[in-house]
Amino acid sequence: MKETATITVNGKTFELPIITGSEGERAIDISGLRQKSGLITFDPGFANTANCQSDITFVDGERGILRYRGIPVEQLAEHSTFVETAYLLINGELPTKEQLNGFSVLLNDHSLVHEDMRAFFENFPRSAHPMGILSSMVNALRAFYPEIPERTEEEEINITVTRLLSKVRTMAAMSYKIFRGHKVVYPRHDLTYPANFLNMMFDSPVRPYHIDEDLVKALNIFWIVHADHEQNCSTAAVRLVGSARVNLYAAISAGICALWGPLHGGANQAVVEMLESIQKNGGDVAPFIARARDKNDPFRLMGFGHRVYRTYDPRARIMKKACDRVLNKMTQRDPLLDIARRLEEVALSESYFIERHLYPNVDFYSGILLRALGIPLNMFTVMFAIGRLPGWISQWKESIDDPMWKMCRPRQIYIGPNEREYVPIGERG
């Protein structure tokens, strides 16, 4: 027998179906509630609401589990590459050797950015944040690469997906070079996706960049752990904007804007700023912990806490290990890593954090890894955006193919004034 839930309001009972996911998660299907009862549900921040059924990513916040298409993120971080993981997310299965080669060739083929787009980059003010630039440029891609009527919808989507994955990486590196006033470095077909990115960022006519395979591995790991995280704020934005059937570039541009926020992807930059400020204040973490605990202080410990994880974020564990590996190789220590470790140790022993299940999240150690790779602070969230692209794309693709697709349009509980008369300006008191 199918499981149901009943709601009783003023003596009237309404029966609602219960749906169960493949990992046993259960949800009350309220899609017919308003029609049956005239009632809607109230759920600020959608903390208790599933907006879709999805077979892409599984997160168990209580047990600290993250899997892409069923495969644990730890295994992907250990054995896969970012390009292979992107293929898995977008297509549902790990690629064969031929499929992976074909995908890599396509990424190379689409890696150049239209030369006319350089004028855009060059005219942004120097103070512009790279996330603002990236979201504008991704939106502008549609103008430079319009739909071609001769292509089928599937061909159009496939080419847009590869363009985005490849060009966003090129545009990110290009914006950094232009921002610094340096010569733009073009992508090279002989380099892998992450090696190409590092080379475009750091190669220069006066100092050729040496590609270090350990750093390439670390960047692969960084992007793999960021590749998807089911219905997070930016992915929800991509799905919501995409639900109006806009083109993929516009939907991704909306995702980039959402990711920019310091409570979301912007946290990786905010963590390093916080660690730097602890360092400037002598390195004592106690006053910062005290501020985080103080209800009258809006300060939060950046890189701590998560809407879904009630335990250690599995991505943070992977990032911490990757950080250790890269920093052990370097001759110079990063003092911020010691501060981060101390901060974690003290916070995890404090009742405030224990009671609220606040643990390090993915952003806590990722900034330190990015610093070790030489990535400048204001590019941190751009690095997250490149990593999250496969997730946004696969979620968007799933949403447009969903037989239960509906344009996202939440309701509200209106609490404003009741009907009143318009008062002409001369009669207002």
Ligand code: CMC
């Ligand atoms: N420092 C201090 N207190 C915190 C923190 C923190 N980082 N995070 C949550 N709390 C407290 C919060 O004040 C509240 O306390 P009380 O119950 O006494 O009012 C309680 O914990 C629950 O917080 P919440 O804001 O209701 O929880 P949420 O699920 O809405 O917040 C969060 C999730 C990620 C927005 C929040 O933990 C936060 O602001 N963390 C810092 C920013 C951050 O690191 N963001 C990156 C998230 S992971 C990557 C990503 O998604 O992009």
